[in-house]
Amino acid sequence: MFIGNHLSSSKGFEHMGKEALALNANTFAFFTRNPRGGAAKEIEPEDAKKLRDLLEKEKFGVLVAHAPYTMNVCAAKEDIRSFSVGMLKDDLERMEYLPGNYYNFHPGAHVGQGADVAIPLIAEAINEALKPKHSTTVLLETMAGKGSEVGRNFEELRAILDLVKLPEKVGVCFDTCHVWDGGYDVVNDLDGVLAEFDRVIGLDKLKAVHFNDSMNECGSHKDRHEKIGEGKIGLEAMKRIAKYPLLQGIPFILETPNDDEGYAREIALIRSWS
Numbered sequence: 001m002f003i004g005n006h007l008s009s010s011k012g013f014e015h016m017g018k019e020a021l022a023l024n025a026n027t028f029a030f031f032t033r034n035p036r037g038g039a040a041k042e043i044e045p046e047d048a049k050k051l052r053d054l055l056e057k058e059k060f061g062v063l064v065a066h067a068p069y070t071m072n073v074c075a076a077k078e079d080i081r082s083f084s085v086g087m088l089k090d091d092l093e094r095m096e097y098l099p100g101n102y103y104n105f106h107p108g109a110h111v112g113q114g115a116d117v118a119i120p121l122i123a124e125a126i127n128e129a130l131k132p133k134h135s136t137t138v139l140l141e142t143m144a145g146k147g148s149e150v151g152r153n154f155e156e157l158r159a160i161l162d163l164v165k166l167p168e169k170v171g172v173c174f175d176t177c178h179v180w181d182g183g184y185d186v187v188n189d190l191d192g193v194l195a196e197f198d199r200v201i202g203l204d205k206l207k208a209v210h211f212n213d214s215m216n217e218c219g220s221h222k223d224r225h226e227k228i229g230e231g232k233i234g235l236e237a238m239k240r241i242a243k244y245p246l247l248q249g250i251p252f253i254l255e256t257p258n259d260d261e262g263y264a265r266e267i268a269l270i271r272s273w274s
């Protein structure tokens with residue numbers, strides 16, 4: 001299985017590969033730029049090459065880059081929207097230093113405009129940034145439905161996908177905490193939730209999992225991640241998700257509140273399940 005966590009890119013790309021190996025991970029996530037701001041560090045081609053070589057040698061799975069939280073391509077304010085689309089465009093260019101990986105982003109917050117207005121804006125942003133020359137697959141993350149988040153249910157993600165011009169280059173990242181908080185009962189009816197995902201979106205679109213337990217109840221729309229087995233989803237249900245036959249071979253990324261030691265422990269735990 002491909003399992004890893006979020007790593008900081010502040011010490012460069014190759015450093016992340018080494019850190020992942022130290023945690024016994026074989027995939028990882030990283031922010032393409034300052035997650036709370038948007039400033040991007042210059043990529044050193046040499047450093048990117050070293051990471052590419054390491055990933056190949058150590059047989060890593062696909063990486064799952066994450067866009068900054070400040071990105072909101074469906075913002076009501078035009079300046080925030082164009083700033084966000086600019087980051088999306090730039091990130092997809094930069095991702096070509098690590099070709100063939102995933103780039104995950106939060107569809108956005110409609111801030112009172114309504115999802116009906118936001119959904120076409122999100123698709124438009126993807127259509128403007130994502131070109132046939134790009135080797136990256138863009139992922140829309142399933143959201144908890146906190147505030148005015150778009151992507152609060154499978155239907156909203158489907159509606160975005162329907163408006164995208166290069167659908168073969170766009171998929172979905174299934175965040176277990178968000179889906180649960182969004183009202184999908186992965187504890188008592190995992191089969192049903194994934195059947196629903198398949199019916200509305202198509203399981204072929206499920207490219208990555210953000211593997212998190214949740215501090216809150218199903219349908220709470222809170223989005224507070226918990227350590228694996230210590231939240232309301234619980235160990236048994238988390239184990240069933242990790243072992244689910246239809247989810248094998250895709251990257252599982254931990255976004256749990258842990259230090260390095262905690263991540264190494266969670267990675268070892270999850271590996272012990274298969």
Ligand code: FE
Binds near residue numbers: 066106141
């Ligand atoms: Fe996220």
Ligand code: FE
Binds near residue numbers: 141175210255
């Ligand atoms: Fe997530």
Ligand code: ZN
Binds near residue numbers: 177178224225
């Ligand atoms: Zn979250």
